[in-house]
Amino acid sequence: MASTHDAARASGEAGAAAAPRTRLEYQRFNVFHRWMHFLVFVSFTVLVFTGMPLKYKQAGWAQWVMDLFGGVTAAGIYHRIAAIVTVFYWTAEVIYMLVHVVRSRGRAVLGPESLMFNRKDLHDMVGMFAWFLGRGPKPQFDRYTYWEKFDYLSLVIGTVIIGTTGFMMWYPLTTTRYFPGWVLNVALVIHSQEALLAMGVIFIFVHFFSAHLKPGSFPMDKVIFTGSVPVEHYRAERPLEWARRVKEGTLEEVLVERPLTWRTKVADVVWWAITLFAGACAVLMTAFIVWTVID
Amino acid sequence: MRAGRQRLRPVLRRAVAALALGVALAAAWAAVAAAASPSPAAGESSSILAPPDNSRCLRCHGGGEGAGAGPRVDAARYARSPHGRLACTSCHLGFGPGPHDAAQLRDWRATARLDACRACHADVFSRYSASFHGRVALSQPRRGAPACADCHGAHAVLRPGTAAFRETIDDLCARCHAEARQTYLDSYHGKAFLLGRATAAVCTDCHGGHRILPPDDPRSSVSKANLVATCRTCHPGASENFASFMVHVNPRDPRSSLLLWVFYAAYVVLIAVVFSFGFVHSGLYIYRGIKDGLYSRRGARLG
DSSP states (O other): OTTHHHHHHHHHHTTOOOSSOEEEEEEOSOHHHHHHHHHHHHHHHHHHHHHHHHHTTTSHHHHHHHHHTTSHHHHHHHHHHHHHHHHHHHHHHHHHHHHHHHHTTTHHHHSTTOSSOOHHHHHHHHHHHHHHTTSSOOOOOOSSOHHHHHHHHHHHHHHHHHHHHHHHHHSHHHHHHHSOTHHHHHHHHHHHHHHHHHHIIIIIISHHIIIIISTTTSSOOTHHHHSEEEHHHHHHHOHHHHHHHHHHTOHHHHEEEEEOOHHHHHHHHHHHHHHHHHHHHHHHHHHHHHHHHHO | OHHHHHHHHHHHHHHHHHHHHHHHHHHHHHHHHHHHSOOGGGOSOOOSSOOOOOHHHHHHHSOSTTOOSSOOOOHHHHHHSTTTTSOHHHHSTTOOSSSOOHHHHHHIIIIIHHHHHHTTOHHHHHHHHHSHHHHHHHHOGGGOOOOHHHHHOSSSOOOTTSHHHHTTHHHHHHTTOHHHHHHHHHSHHHHHHHTTOTTSOOHHHHHOSTTOOOTTSTTSTTSTTTHHHHHHTTSTTOOHHHHTSOSSOOTTOTTTOHHHHHHHHHHHHHHHHHHHHHHHHHHHHHHHHHHTTTTSHHHHTTO
């Protein structure tokens, strides 16, 4: 937002000073990425709101939240619908990633754009702590930082854990056809604890921080909705990717001229409304749980 | 003329008789209605049969002016209860006015209060007396095993089978079995029941009510031999494996189940580590951001 005018000027200097105002942007996420995020975001919020009241059933707010969904039975149905959405997006994401890895001949995993942890991430993390304390320069990042990788991988792996245990409890008769009864006890403990862990990672420590609180993202990083960011923002945030693409001559692949019309403004309002609503939900549920745990 | 009068007479006679009968019935109805209508002076009792005259008992036990030392009874609530039309002495057999005999009171607290219910509820009582609670209550009154009134109430009896009574069941059991209630609430049934699913299983659905027996008794509904059948009342197709699910277990206590505790504790450690790391990392990042002015419009572009 802040750099709209500068970017418009930059794009003007780039030579494309046509009638509609445009801005040179870096295409970070494609339509598939953005839809995936939307599905995660809606289903995760529903799962948290219909699940956490069961974990903290004796707190006063638990009944209130359940009543908001039309009672504990209705909430159970919404929880299961969101679970099916989760299975769908997880499967789609895994297929997409497998195709992506195969088509890039492994470079998507082993290369610098990988979402997998590598040795550089450890160096980056140490480097970030040094920078935090004023004992060194800020490490430079390629396409994904280590906290973004953690955010992504914890979701992909966490979904397997919480999904498996969840379906076990959904179909207890089928589960106990193959496993002893204590497996359902273990499933409940894991499901319940993994949910708290996932909620903390998404709502508070990693995701909320990297998308909203971090300098450069504050108050809101809209890239997962719009797909692209102003090019100088990209250059500052991902200097290694920028330098690598300049060197490889692949910068053009990720640069787009984004038209800025009244629709951009309307879309911005929509992104803000969605985020404020979800943010309010996240803060509310976090407050409820912190209150219950302290109490 | 004559023939007309003769024809008129039986009709007249019948009319007079009908009128007299009507007046008599109306008077009787009015008298009964006046006696039964809840006028403030007549108290709360609303029986059209025989309004119990409990005023002599309530002089001391009603809690009004000049009340005695004995237990107080909410007369209005009692009158609304299913037993409200009974005189006090229908249950408190043999109690008379004035300070009661100490031996009689001791006898009441021991087993006489059970006999009071048995008089009308013999069928249920025979089941209760065979249960663990009943056996202990009848043979060792001092151990405080629940008698009828401990669960059903004495003067404010709730009709069993109503939702209002069902909602109180876990509270009733928790008076003695508090730990079992907590583990119940931690289980699927308890969570759903507490948050409003009235059909979710409560204590008595698995353990039975009047017939309740400890799990090591082979006749118990939760004994090894009967557990699967008990599960099947709600979960048709339940297997031995299904029934071996641990309902009353506390994952936070290693003595309750070491296996569950290991999973629980491992997650507590993991959550503590991840949250602490996230807290420190985010906090330091924000600190550095503020210090270097990265939250300003210019700084935003420098990341």
